[in-house]
Amino acid sequence: MMAKTILTLLALLLTAAPVQAQLPAAIDGEPLPTLAPMLERTVPAVVNVATRALVVEPVSPLFDDPFFRRFFDLPSRQRERIRQGLGSGVVVDARQGLILTNNHVIQRADEIVVTLHDGRRYDAEVIGADRETDIALIRIDAEGLQALPFADSDALRVGDFVVAIGNPFGLGQTVTSGIVSALGRSGLGIEGFEDFIQTDASINPGNSGGALVNLRGELVGINTAILARGGGNIGIGFAIPINMARQVQEHLITDGVVTRGQLGIAVQDLTPDLAQAFSLQVSSGAVVTRVEPGSPADRAGLRSGDVVLETGGRPVRNATDLRNRIGLLRVGTEVRLRILRNGREQSVVARIEAPQRQELDGASIDARLGGAQFARMLQHDGEPRIVISAVEPRSVAARAGLREGDVVLSINRREVSELEDIRAAAQAGRGGLLLNIQRGDGAFFLMLQ
CATH class of the missing domain: 2.30.42.10 (PDZ domain)
Structure with missing residues (x-):
């Protein structure tokens, strides 16, 4: 009887259809959290950017010597090779086919090929590029593009969840998630104008020019660099705030280049020691250390020792913050500065002018x-x-x-x-x-x- 029972159970196990293990759609009536719906909307707007360039490399000066060239049958003094690069980009205007990426992704490229999420490939033209912010704008002639909406990167807070989308190591579209680790990072020597968003969302080689988005799928930054002492990702990545990138984009669309003006001041951070020395009750701002004679700042009445508190109604955090804002203003723009002088607040208006060369x-x-x-x-x-x-x-x-x-x-x-x-x-x-x-x-x- 026992043997018959065991055989019956074995037969049932062998003939039963396999059952797939599945996660429940909900727990206690609540749906499981997932980024999938947001990513389905945003990933098609992030593209792969491949570049090719002909590089001419100099070789030994001995190649200039006629004796050595004839005796050793040496080739030409210059050697040519093809340099290839991979990066990412973000569609920001579907109708015009405009794509934001990093300047270092497309710099000195002879050929730029954009691959869309659905596999379509297009040759791209460069609308303009800015080395100082590492932003470039390229264009493709394609139908059915999808663009990402812009967020206000000034509203970001440390701890906000973000997602990085790009093409790391040429693998194809890859998504990583993390949080905003810090804001306003500068002094890294990566770019001329630095105001980075720092994130622990994995950003690897090839992610440059890709999208950093919030949980609503809005573009908050352009991924641009990593801190990698050992050559790999260690959880410290940097993105250019989209508010800065948008200003550069407007310059590039209009003029093809960013024409920067100057105010004519040298500044430094307002430190607690300086605030105490100047008997100030403020903790943020930029201290004017020098005014260039005959400059717009000189004509506006700025003096050494003034503390700049606001530009255009927005508080100034530090010297880098002030330099970034002035550096993105067009020549001819009037800017109102709220300053602190001898303990009293006042306003001055200066007109940004082209640098005197x-x-x-x-x-x-x-x-x-x-x-x-x-x-x-x-x-x-x-x-x-x-x-x-x-x-x-x-x-x-x-x-x-x-x-x-x-x-x-x-x-x-x-x-x-x-x-x-x-x-x-x-x-x-x-x-x-x-x-x-x-x-x-x-x-x-x-x-x-």
């Missing part, structure tokens, strides 16, 4: 600088710097390794911040020219013989 031809300084143009320009901190404003292709300066945008910190170990400093420093050398160059977030010495 004084230039000097490198060949007039030294033949080894031929082909380079040197300009005195105010940097983001309001201090004057000597910048290489142009380098002629295949010129002496170009062959020496100088590039447009390089900041010359010193010549022959003499600091230079005015054009007249360059000539005096160059003549102080004994034979060679030793230049200390700042390029991006790095610096190096360059010896010209």
